[in-house]
Every structure is written in structure tokens, then in C-alpha cells.
Amino acid sequence: MKTGLRCFAIAASLVLFGAGTAPGQAYPNKPLRVLTSEAGGGNDFSARVIAQNISAGLGQPVIVDNRGGASGYVSIMTVVKAPPDGYTMLFFANGLWTLPLLQSAPYDAVQDLLPISLTGKVPTVLVVHPSSSAISVKDVIAMANAKPGGLNFASTAPGSAVHLAAELFKSMAGVNMVGVFYKGGAPALTSLVSNEVHLMFAVVTSGMPLVKAGRLRALAVTSAEPSALTPGLPTVAASGLPGFEVASTQGLWAPVRTPAAIVARLNQEIVRAISKPDVKEKFIAAGVDTIGTTPEQFAAYIKSDIAVVGKLITKAGIRAE
Numbered sequence: 001m002k003t004g005l006r007c008f009a010i011a012a013s014l015v016l017f018g019a020g021t022a023p024g025q026a027y028p029n030k031p032l033r034v035l036t037s038e039a040g041g042g043n044d045f046s047a048r049v050i051a052q053n054i055s056a057g058l059g060q061p062v063i064v065d066n067r068g069g070a071s072g073y074v075s076i077m078t079v080v081k082a083p084p085d086g087y088t089m090l091f092f093a094n095g096l097w098t099l100p101l102l103q104s105a106p107y108d109a110v111q112d113l114l115p116i117s118l119t120g121k122v123p124t125v126l127v128v129h130p131s132s133s134a135i136s137v138k139d140v141i142a143m144a145n146a147k148p149g150g151l152n153f154a155s156t157a158p159g160s161a162v163h164l165a166a167e168l169f170k171s172m173a174g175v176n177m178v179g180v181f182y183k184g185g186a187p188a189l190t191s192l193v194s195n196e197v198h199l200m201f202a203v204v205t206s207g208m209p210l211v212k213a214g215r216l217r218a219l220a221v222t223s224a225e226p227s228a229l230t231p232g233l234p235t236v237a238a239s240g241l242p243g244f245e246v247a248s249t250q251g252l253w254a255p256v257r258t259p260a261a262i263v264a265r266l267n268q269e270i271v272r273a274i275s276k277p278d279v280k281e282k283f284i285a286a287g288v289d290t291i292g293t294t295p296e297q298f299a300a301y302i303k304s305d306i307a308v309v310g311k312l313i314t315k316a317g318i319r320a321e
Helices: 002-017 042-058 070-080 095-102 137-146 161-173 185-193 204-212 260-274 277-285 295-316
Strands: 032-036 062-066 088-093 113-128 151-155 177-181 199-203 217-221 247-255
Touching: 032 042, 032 070, 042 062, 042 088, 042 113, 042 247, 042 260, 042 277, 062 070, 070 088, 070 095, 070 113, 070 247, 088 095, 088 113, 095 295, 113 137, 113 161, 113 204, 113 260, 113 295, 137 151, 137 217, 151 161, 151 185, 161 177, 161 199, 161 295, 185 199, 185 204, 199 204, 204 217, 247 260, 247 295, 260 277, 260 295
Parallel strands: 032 062, 032 088, 151 177, 151 199
Antiparallel strands: 088 247, 113 199, 113 217, 113 247
């Protein structure tokens, strides 16, 4: 009986304080760090906003550690190899699981990391030149059907959200359009503004300023639901292609085998932080729709997206540059 009570007490203390914490010391009892890609990018901005806003709830500093490297592998592998004690997290976008679909990667996105929470989505927006006769998604589909292969779309790197949005559009609408690839979003948009290509699924942060300036026309946003980033703009899904959704997503992960109680604690603080009105405002200003999930919901989202994107990549024959 005494043995049973002792085991129960030990188990309860592990749930309350977290494995890997010294006896009598509640988790966390030292600073945490969030690994992400190079400084100055979208991941870096989002990681810093979240780190600043979960620090108080955790009672410890949360330090953002920028690790560059090819495809972000340095930051990813640092977390994969870190002790599963809740003191090291990864902040990354959906390239974490889509890149391995395009090329060999040194990790397994599902097996080597534990999802904590999805934190935000950056949709793309379907834009055309103001002189285009297209004023809706249905118009674009009709134009593409009238001249198979006659419409072209500006795109960034193969496998990017910009490219995948166009390929998913082609697949779901059953149309043939030709991709014109550029080395970045800026030259691709410049080409569209110059009326050298017909359309583009532009990242909302770069496309919408040109729409507001009257240099492009927005037809629809690729988020599943109407976005605060594009007030009044319909979704592609509601404009004739039900189920259509493409966005660059962001989230946080822990090393595999991190105790469930610690993951739950981190999830609670992260979701609470991104639900704060002032934090939401910062993200919207940066072009990010905030969204918090449970670890289980995030894991299910990843597996679903891998299935959809994997099928699309195979069908379109997409390969990384």
C-alpha cells in the first residue's frame, strides 16, 4: 500500500513539475530558448513576439536563438537533438514538412518532433493586372478553359506557397496554366504590375499593398475562411472551389519524447499569448492571421497537409531547385 502511494506521489509530481526538473523545483526553473531561422525574416519576427509574450506566464526568460543554414536545417536539427526537457523549442513554417517532400532531408517531420501549437497562417491572394477582364475566380477559370495553356502565372521557387497555390488551383479547377518562375516575390510582382504575365497567387504581405495602391486587382484570398488581412475579399473556396486552402503556416515544436505535461503547459501559454488583442494586432500588421490549436489538432493538420501537398507535388512533378 505504501509502495503504491509512493509511486502515485512520484507520478503526480512529474505531471505537476515536469520530467527533467530537479526534485522540488517547478518547471520551468531556468531560461527557455526558441530556435528559428535567420534574423530579420518572418519566422524571426513571429518567434520574438511569442517569446516576449509567454515569458511572464512561464516565469522565465524565453530567448530566441537564430540559426541559419541551408533550408533551416541547423535550427531544426538542433531541436531534434536537444534534450526533451521543455527548455528548447523550434519555431518554423510549413517548409518543415513540405521540403522533405521535395528533396532528401536529415529528419522526419512527423517522427522527430512534437507539435505544440499552430500559431499563424500567411495566405496568398489571387491578383491580376487592373486591365484584366477577370474580376472573379470564375472569370479566371473561364478564361483558362477558353484558351488551354494560354494563361500564365508568375511564381517564386517550386514548392513555395505561391507555386503550390497555383498548382492546386489548376488541379481543382481542371485548367491548364503555365508557370513563369522568378527568383523572388518582388520580381514576380514587378512582372505582373508590368502586365507581362496574367496572374499570381501573391503572398498577402507583398500583394495587398499593390492592390491598395491600385496597381493590381485582388480577386480572392486562399485562406479557408475570410481573412482579417484582406477585408471584404472572398475566399477562393467560396468563389467556386470548395475546400481550397493554401497558406504558409507557422508553429512551435518540442523535441520528441518531451513529457506531455510540459507540452500542455507550453501550449497553454502560447495559445494564451497569441489570443491577446495587442499580440493579434502585431501579427495582423505583419500579415499573419493568428490561430492557436491543441498539440493534437496541430499534429492532425500536419499529417493532412502532407497528404494533400504530397499528392499535388507528385501530380505536378514538382522538384526543389
